[in-house]
Amino acid sequence: MKELVLNILKDTRPEFDFNSNLNFIDEGYLDSFDLVTIVSDLESKFDIKINGSMIVPENFNSLDSIVNLVQNSKNAS
Amino acid sequence: MHLKFKNKRISGILSILPSKEVNFIDEITNYNFSEKQSVKLGKIMGYGSRRIVHNGTTVSDLCTFGLNYLFDNNLLNKDSFQALILCTQSPDHFIPATSNIIAGNLMLNEDIICLDINQGCAGFEVGLMQAFMMLDTGAINRVVLLNADILSTKVSVKDRNSRPLIGDGASITIIENSIVDETIDLFIKMDGSGALSLQIPAGGFKMPSSAETASLKEDAAGNVRSLDHLVMKGDQVFNFVQTKVPELFNEMLVKLNISKSFFDYFFFHQPNRFMLEKLADKLEISYEKMPNNICEKYGNGSNNTVPLAICDNLGGKVKNENFEVCLGGFGVGLTWSLVKCKLGNLNFCEIINYK
Numbered sequence: 001m002k003e004l005v006l007n008i009l010k011d012t013r014p015e016f017d018f019n020s021n022l023n024f025i026d027e028g029y030l031d032s033f034d035l036v037t038i039v040s041d042l043e044s045k046f047d048i049k050i051n052g053s054m055i056v057p058e059n060f061n062s063l064d065s066i067v068n069l070v071q072n073s074k075n076a077s
Numbered sequence: 078m079h080l081k082f083k084n085k086r087i088s089g090i091l092s093i094l095p096s097k098e099v100n101f102i103d104e105i106t107n108y109n110f111s112e113k114q115s116v117k118l119g120k121i122m123g124y125g126s127r128r129i130v131h132n133g134t135t136v137s138d139l140c141t142f143g144l145n146y147l148f149d150n151n152l153l154n155k156d157s158f159q160a161l162i163l164c165t166q167s168p169d170h171f172i173p174a175t176s177n178i179i180a181g182n183l184m185l186n187e188d189i190i191c192l193d194i195n196q197g198c199a200g201f202e203v204g205l206m207q208a209f210m211m212l213d214t215g216a217i218n219r220v221v222l223l224n225a226d227i228l229s230t231k232v233s234v235k236d237r238n239s240r241p242l243i244g245d246g247a248s249i250t251i252i253e254n255s256i257v258d259e260t261i262d263l264f265i266k267m268d269g270s271g272a273l274s275l276q277i278p279a280g281g282f283k284m285p286s287s288a289e290t291a292s293l294k295e296d297a298a299g300n301v302r303s304l305d306h307l308v309m310k311g312d313q314v315f316n317f318v319q320t321k322v323p324e325l326f327n328e329m330l331v332k333l334n335i336s337k338s339f340f341d342y343f344f345f346h347q348p349n350r351f352m353l354e355k356l357a358d359k360l361e362i363s364y365e366k367m368p369n370n371i372c373e374k375y376g377n378g379s380n381n382t383v384p385l386a387i388c389d390n391l392g393g394k395v396k397n398e399n400f401e402v403c404l405g406g407f408g409v410g411l412t413w414s415l416v417k418c419k420l421g422n423l424n425f426c427e428i429i430n431y432k
Contacts, residue, residue, distance in 0.1 A: 012114070028297035032311030033118060033238050036351050040121045052319035052355035057312055 001046075005066050008041045018063060025057040035060055042066075048073040079332060080263045082209040086255040087418070089152065089425040092388045093143040093247045094375060095130045096430045101241045108237035109299040115237060123350030123369070124241040127376030129229040134431070135169045136225040139247035141182040142431050144221070148183075152425045153251065155183065158219040160190040160211050164200035164380050166409070167227045168193060176223070190217075197275065198346045198408025199265075200224055200380025201250075202416050205404075206263050208252040219253040226379040228307060231277055233293070235301035238311060242349055244376015248384035251424075262417040264329050266321070271411040274313045279304035314408070318352060322407050322415075323359050329403075329415050340417075342390075343367040345405035347382045380406070387420070388428050395426045 009018040009030075016029045024030045030038070038060065039050050050073045059069045101124035105115050118124070130139075140163065147153035163176035170178075176191035190211070196203045201224050208220040225247030232240045279290035290304040302308060330336065343366055347353055353369045368390040371382050378385060383404055387395070399421030407413040 031238075031298035032315060033122075033298070035312070036121055037114070037118055040351075049358060052352075052359045053316070053323075055319065055355070056316050 001070060002063060002067055004045055005042070005070065006063060008038060008045065009063070009066075011041070012037055021062075023061045025061045030060055038066075042070055046070055046074065048077055051076070078265050080206065080209075080265070082213065082261045082263065084255050084258065085209050085212055085261055086253060086257065086259070087250055087420060087423065088253050089147075089249075089251040089423050090384050090388055091143055091147060091152075091249045091425060092381070092385045092428045093139050093146075093249070093431050094128045094385075094428060095134065095139070095245050096432060097129055097131055098126050099129060100126050104234070104241065107234050107240070109235065109295070109301065110237055118237075119241065121351050122242070123373040125373035127229070127241070127244040128246060129376070130227045130245045130431075134227065135175075136163070136165050136167055136227055136247065137169050137175050137178045137182065139225050139227075139245075139431055140179050140223045140249070143247055143249045143429070144179070144183055146429055147249065147425075153221075156186060158221050158251070159188060159217040160192065160208070160220040161185070161223070162192050162194060162204055162207055162211075162220060163223040163225065164194045164196050164204040165223075165225050166195055166197050166379065167225075167231070179223070196412060197226075197379050197410065198348065198382070199406030199410065199412040199414045201248075201383040202263065202265065202404055202406040202414035203412065204250075204380070205252065205416060206265065206414075209261065209263070212252065212254055219251065222250040222252060224248045224250070224380045224384055226381060228379055229376070231305070231307045233300070233302035233306045235293070236306065238298070238300055239307055239309065242372060242377045243307070244372075244378045246375065246378040246381045246385060248381050248388070250384055259419055262329070262333055263414065264325055264416075265412070265414040266325060267413075268321075268411045271313065271317060274317070274411060275307075275309045275409040277305065277307050315352060317411055318348075318356060318407050319359060321411075321413050322356060322405065325413055325415055326360055329417065333417060335417075337362060339401060340366070340403045341400040343403045343405065344383050344386050344390075346407055347371040347386060348377055348408065379408075385428070388426050391420075392426055395420055395423050397422070
């Protein structure tokens with residue numbers, strides 16, 4: 001799953017290295033409109049629905065947090 | 078806050094749209110993003126066509142044009158209303174109130190109360206609230222509510238986050254006393270601590286416009302705008318909508334002891350397709366019952382989206398039929414509001430083009 005999420009991030013912002021340990025939001029790798037396309041891609045790739053109230057910066061600030069979000073959304077559906 | 082109003086009705090709605098149409102695809106090269114990225118975002122957000130005013134056209138022009146249309150077509154008598162409320166965040170001037178200018182353009186008689194309200198995306202609901210309160214005085218039996226904005230003029234041409242969304246337009250809603258024993262329930266909340274989440278930083282008395290405020294700067298994401306332009310903290314606004322509106326919605330259902338199936342339609346403000354779909358999912362409301370076509374078809378016209386959605390989606394049908402509707406507004410302020418009312422037997426419900 002991690003690799004698939006990483007590919008989605010790279011596709012959204014190819015200029016950044018998402019393997020780093022930096023905070024994606026604080027470092028400006030992703031803005032709120034990037035989150036929109038990432039959510040759409042995650043929903044399509046993993047056949048899930050992400051609850052609107054879960055679309056907050058803290059769920060997108062690292063690869064692990066995004067993977068957790070996908071996992072939680074899978075469990076909820 | 079829960080307000081109840083008795084024996085009131087909406088008797089007509091007219092939307093006025095500028096005839097100039099622009100398409101997202103035609104502007105895509107303005108933005109500092111790859112075409113592929115922008116097209117993808119556009120599909121998710123519902124970036125499509127927008128109606129915008131030509132340079133020099135004002136809110137008072139749109140409203141005066143619409144009211145003259147109603148007078149000329151015998152849909153409204155010039156002397157039959159006692160209040161003219163204008164909800165806008167793009168007034169002609171700071172001084173005087175634009176509603177007074179409109180009254181002057183139309184040569185309305187002096188027994189009229191003109192009132193401007195500074196509200197955005199919940200402006201239709203706030204305007205209805207003000208109209209209902211005026212009717213409750215007993216001295217007023219009909220109110221004309223104007224919802225109009227031309228904010229396309231305040232969005233940077235290089236701001237891909239806001240520019241493709243914003244449309245212009247106006248709506249005229251007639252609200253009057255009714256002999257039918259109906260109750261309208263209006264729920265409203267405001268949170269001023271989030272007031273600057275959506276703003277135009279410069280141009281007011283706190284930071285007057287200057288050459289410095291007009292200077293364009295690129296943000297971290299690659300959008301280019303100045304302090305004279307509209308800017309929003311997208312993540313904060315999105316989170317506010319996804320948490321506060323469902324809370325108020327559930328409060329409404331509990332207080333009124335009704336279920337979602339009570340309503341035929343949910344006419345909510347349409348900021349963009351993605352945000353409204355996520356809200357519908359959260360509220361577990363089918364997309365068929367919550368129209369979401371205005372942003373893509375005409376652009377997000379701020380406080381004008383709800384009346385425009387009614388005209389576009391119900392049109393002539395609402396002249397002969399009755400619908401139980403939930404109206405919803407949320408945005409700048411921060412302000413959020415829901416109105417439960419019956420909508421039907423309107424004298425008119427249509428869209429016209431400005432010139």
